[in-house]
Amino acid sequence: MSAKVRVRFAPSPTGPLHIGGVRTALYNYLFARQNGGEMIFRIEDTDTERFVPTAEEYIIESFKWLGITFDEGVSYGGEYGPYRQSERSEIYKKYVDQLLASGHAYVAFDTPEELDAARAAHENFQYDAATRMSMRNSLTLGEEETQRLIAAGTPYTVRFKVVPGEDIHIDDIIRGEVVINSAVLDDKVLYKSTKQLPTYHLANIVDDHLMKISHVIRGEEWLPSAPLHVLLYRALGWQDTMPRFAHLPLLLKPTGNGKLSKRDGDKLGFPVFPLLWTDPKTKATSHGYREDGYLPEAVLNFLALLGWNPGDDQEIMTMEEMISKFDLKKCSKAGAKFDYVKGWWFNREYLLKRPAAEVAPELVSILAEHGVEATEEQAAAVFEMMKTKNIEYVDGQSGQTKKRNVSFVADLWPLCDFFFIAPTEFNREDKFVRKNWTEHSAEDMRQLREILAALPDFDVETQRAAVDAWVAETGVKPWNAWRVCLVGQGKGPDMHELAAFLGREETLRRMDFAIANL
RNA sequence: GGUCCCUUCGUCUAUCGGUUAGGACGAGAGAUUUUCAUUCUCUAAAGAGGGGUUCGAUUCCCCUAGGGACUACCA
Numbered sequence: 001m002s003a004k005v006r007v008r009f010a011p012s013p014t015g016p017l018h019i020g021g022v023r024t025a026l027y028n029y030l031f032a033r034q035n036g037g038e039m040i041f042r043i044e045d046t047d048t049e050r051f052v053p054t055a056e057e058y059i060i061e062s063f064k065w066l067g068i069t070f071d072e073g074v075s076y077g078g079e080y081g082p083y084r085q086s087e088r089s090e091i092y093k094k095y096v097d098q099l100l101a102s103g104h105a106y107v108a109f110d111t112p113e114e115l116d117a118a119r120a121a122h123e124n125f126q127y128d129a130a131t132r133m134s135m136r137n138s139l140t141l142g143e144e145e146t147q148r149l150i151a152a153g154t155p156y157t158v159r160f161k162v163v164p165g166e167d168i169h170i171d172d173i174i175r176g177e178v179v180i181n182s183a184v185l186d187d188k189v190l191y192k193s194t195k196q197l198p199t200y201h202l203a204n205i206v207d208d209h210l211m212k213i214s215h216v217i218r219g220e221e222w223l224p225s226a227p228l229h230v231l232l233y234r235a236l237g238w239q240d241t242m243p244r245f246a247h248l249p250l251l252l253k254p255t256g257n258g259k260l261s262k263r264d265g266d267k268l269g270f271p272v273f274p275l276l277w278t279d280p281k282t283k284a285t286s287h288g289y290r291e292d293g294y295l296p297e298a299v300l301n302f303l304a305l306l307g308w309n310p311g312d313d314q315e316i317m318t319m320e321e322m323i324s325k326f327d328l329k330k331c332s333k334a335g336a337k338f339d340y341v342k343g344w345w346f347n348r349e350y351l352l353k354r355p356a357a358e359v360a361p362e363l364v365s366i367l368a369e370h371g372v373e374a375t376e377e378q379a380a381a382v383f384e385m386m387k388t389k390n391i392e393y394v395d396g397q398s399g400q401t402k403k404r405n406v407s408f409v410a411d412l413w414p415l416c417d418f419f420f421i422a423p424t425e426f427n428r429e430d431k432f433v434r435k436n437w438t439e440h441s442a443e444d445m446r447q448l449r450e451i452l453a454a455l456p457d458f459d460v461e462t463q464r465a466a467v468d469a470w471v472a473e474t475g476v477k478p479w480n481a482w483r484v485c486l487v488g489q490g491k492g493p494d495m496h497e498l499a500a501f502l503g504r505e506e507t508l509r510r511m512d513f514a515i516a517n518l
Numbered sequence: 519g520g521u522c523c524c525u526u527c528g529u530c531u532a533u534c535g536g537u538u539a540g541g542a543c544g545a546g547a548g549a550u551u552u553u554c555a556u557u558c559u560c561u562a563a564a565g566a567g568g569g570g571u572u573c574g575a576u577u578c579c580c581c582u583a584g585g586g587a588c589u590a591c592c593a
Contacts, residue, residue, distance in 0.1 A: 012593045047592055112591070124520065126589080157591050175523070184521050184589090192591040200593050224522055224588040249524080250586070257585070305542090309531055313541045332531075334524045335586055342530065342543045388556040405556080415554085432553065479552035490553040 003241075005037025006214045009070075010204070012044045013055035016277035016286065017062045019338075020219065020251040020260060023303040027248060028217045029068050030304070030326035040211055041073030043084045044204070046197045054280050062274040066296045067319070072211075080211040085203045092198040095206050095236060096158050096191045104235035105190055107146055108137040108159045126186045129164045158191035160201075160232065168227040173215075173246040173328045180227040188228055201225065205232040208243055217246045217328070220335075246328050249307050250335040255397060260338045262286060268396030270340035274299070293362075293408035294343075298350040302343045306336045316349055348407040352387060356380035362409045370413055372420040381501055382416045385493035389415050415491065419501060422510050423488030426518050432490030436480035442515050445485060448478050449511050458504040460496045467496070485514035 009025040011017060032039040041063075043056055060075050072078030082088055099105035108127075110118075114136070119125045132139060137159070138146040150156065164183035172178055190202040198206070208216060226245055233242040251260040254268060265272040265287065276288035289299050301317055309332070310317075310325040317325070351359070363379035374382075390405045391414065406412060427433055451466050452458070471478065479495050486507065492498055499507045 010593095014593075044593065050592065108591095110591095115591085124589090126520090155591090159591095178522070180522065186589080189591045194591075197591095199591070204593090219587090220523070221587055221593090227522095247523085252586075254529080259586075305530065307530090311532065313532080315530095315542055332524095336531090337529060339529050339543070345543055386555095390555055403555095436553080477552080483553055487553080491555085492553070493555095495552065 003212070003214050005032060005035040006040065006212050007032050007037065007217055008040040008042050008073075008208070008211065008213055010040075010042040010044045010207075011059055012047060012050075013052055013059065014047065014050040015052055015055055015279075016273040016275070017059045018260075019272050019274070019289075019303070022062070022066065022274055022299075023251065023306060024217065024219055024248055025063065025068055026066075026300055026303055027308070027326070027328075027331070030323050031215065031217060031328060032071075033323045034326055037214070038071040039069075040078070040080070040213070041070040041076060041083065042207060042211070043074045043086075044200060045084055045086045046192075046200065046203055048086075048195055048197070052280065058275060058277065065290050066274060066300060068300075085207065086197070088203070088207070089196050089198075091210070092191070092203055092206055093196070096198065096202065099160070099190065099235060100158060102235065103161070105158050105160050106132075106138045106187075107150070107156050108135065108187075108189075109141070109149060109154055109156050110136050111155075127159065128162060128186045129183070132159075132161075132187055155193035157189045157193045159187040160190050160228070160235070162187055162228075162231065168230055170226050170230060170245060172223075172226075173244055174249075174331045175223075175247060175333055178223065178226070180224075182227065182231070185228055185231075188225075201228060201232065205229055205236070205238075209233070209236070209238050209241065212241075213243045215246065216243045217248065220247045220250050223247045246331070249332055251306060252335040252337045254338050254340060259335070264338070268340065269394075270343065270396075293410050294347050295350045295354070298347040299343070301350070302346040306338070307332055316346075344404065344407040348405055351407065351409070356383045359383045359409055363412060366410050366413055367420070370417070372417075374420060378419070378501070382412065382419055383409075385497055385501070386412050386415050389491075391415060418487045418492060419498075422506070422513070423486075426484070426488055426514065428518075430489055432480070433484050433488075436490075437484050437518055438481075440476075441481040441484070442518065444476050444478050444481055445511055445515050447474075447476075448482060449508060449515075452499070452504065452511075453508060455504075458500060458507075460494075460500045463496045463499060482511075484518070485511045 007028040009028050011021055029039055031037070045051055056074065063070070070076050072080065073083040096105065100107070118135070125131065127135065141149070162182050162185045166182040167179050168182055170178045170180070188201055189199050191198050226247070230242065233239050252258065253260055253264050260272065262272050271287035271289045271292050273286055273288050274290060276291040277286040278284070297319070300319070301322070304317070304322050305315060308326065308330060310327070311330060357376070357380050360376040360379040360383065363383055364374055364376055367374045367379065387406055390403050391411045392401050392403055394400070395402045406415070447470070448467070451470055452463065455462050455466055467478070470476070482495050483490065483492060486495070486498055486502065502510070
């Protein structure tokens with residue numbers, strides 16, 4: 001039957017991992033796991049100009065946080081290494097020579113300046129069958145002169161010799177058959193004049209072949225160069241084991257036109273990178289999903305549905321469910337606008353499901369940032385009481401203040417300050433205070449105080465039983481006035497839960513203070 | 519400009535020629551409520567336009583429009 005499924009995610013270490021790249025990696029991961037295949041992590045660092053030293057480590061840490069694991073590759077090892085293209089130059093050289101020898105490629109001496117001049121002189125200049133015979137290359141210079149120039153140390157590139165006039169068919173898993181005529185392709189540079197390194201196209205094909213990649217699942221931006229890649233497989237004699245292609249739709253801006261960029265995130269207020277990124281040169285930082293309080297499972301679930309849908313109505317899925325349901329054929333063809341508001345919703349769904357004890361440490365540190373010292377037990381209790389509230393936020397698009405549900409642990413802060421900080425003054429102009437602190441309130445609170453003070457225990461049930469009995473007997477509705485005492489305004493959880501959290505001493509103290517000051 | 523890809527509610531999408539075009543986010547309304555919420559219920563909201571093919575098109579084909587990508591000795 002068919003060969004073992006082997007896929008790869010092969011980023012270029014030129015900066016932080018883009019969220020679109022995360023989705024591409026996720027789809028590769030789902031596909032590999034579903035098919036019992038292997039997933040390879042390769043670093044495509046053939047661009048020495050744009051190389052950023054901290055990027056590789058950043059990408060590795062990103063996947064570690066997200067929970068996407070590889071079977072082979074940089075930092076994972078494996079028998080098809082090395083997995084960094086910069087360490088494979090000898091390998092590429094061999095295949096470049098093979099292409100040169102078989103006549104599928106040729107040597108070109110045109111300098112960047114000469115190329116620029118050609119492009120300036122002819123509106124749609126392309127280095128191809130129509131123009132190559134008017135350029136400075138081994139085809140026009142002849143073997144002898146070519147060897148002389150090379151021997152003299154003249155910089156040269158190696159270009160692929162595209163034969164025009166052929167329809168190249170690509171059988172894309174997502175898009176079906178795509179046909180492109182070779183005449184529109186240019187003689188791509190395969191090997192750069194400096195550093196003895198190949199370009200993406202050559203390195204990619206050589207590595208995918210040598211690493212026995214069965215499926216190339218990548219972004220749509222590669223679709224236009226897919227025919228070139230097919231031609232390369234053929235020229236190298238590898239057409240029989242050529243991988244299957246699947247070109248994924250792109251992630252687009254939430255508003256307006258174009259693909260998703262870092263600027264959109266900055267403007268609208270959402271991260272486009274998995275982790276906080278600090279540019280090593282400028283020291284400028286960019287938000288990360290992790291630091292912004294997103295749960296990795298939520299990010300993955302959200303991303304999975306941006307361009308793929310299993311066909312049922314279930315949106316919240318575990319990794320296992322995604323793996324079993326994933327289907328490249330069910331990926332959409334059109335780009336997806338990045339709906340970050342729905343991302344908040346996913347995060348909320350996952351946050352609500354988390355055990356309070358797991359959320360507690362994070363909430364403790366958030367409270368600490370606001371000068372509040374709390375135990376994990378307290379934080380867990382606060383989370384349970386406050387996770388179903390909502391908060392105000394400024395909408396990135398309209399600039400309006402809107403409300404949304406708690407989606408992040410950090411959302412809890414402005415909602416829960418009163419658990420730890422007692423009211424020190426009361427705003428009589430406040431609508432809630434004015435409405436709920438009447439002339440009877442002080443007396444009601446005195447009575448309630450005595451009931452609470454006399455309770456054998458101060459747990460929620462004991463309180464509720466005693467207060468309900470009092471309420472039934474007297475008809476007094478004490479809760480809102482009591483809330484004024486303990487909170488100072490119209491927010492917070494159930495009063496008994498709040499009182500139990502504060503403890504009897506603090507509860508009575510706040511009541512006494514309110515009675516004396518209101 | 520050229521080449522290729524794409525086009526269902528505001529957004530993500532379901533539909534594999536016959537449906538009251540479904541779900542979710544977001545929006546609005548109502549109910550519940552011990553504040554603010556949560557929750558629940560309901561509502562509005564879509565097949566880009568024009569031609570075909572067919573008994574019948576959202577679905578298949580063509581054209582137009584619109585969107586996207588690519589067009590580097592970057593990936």
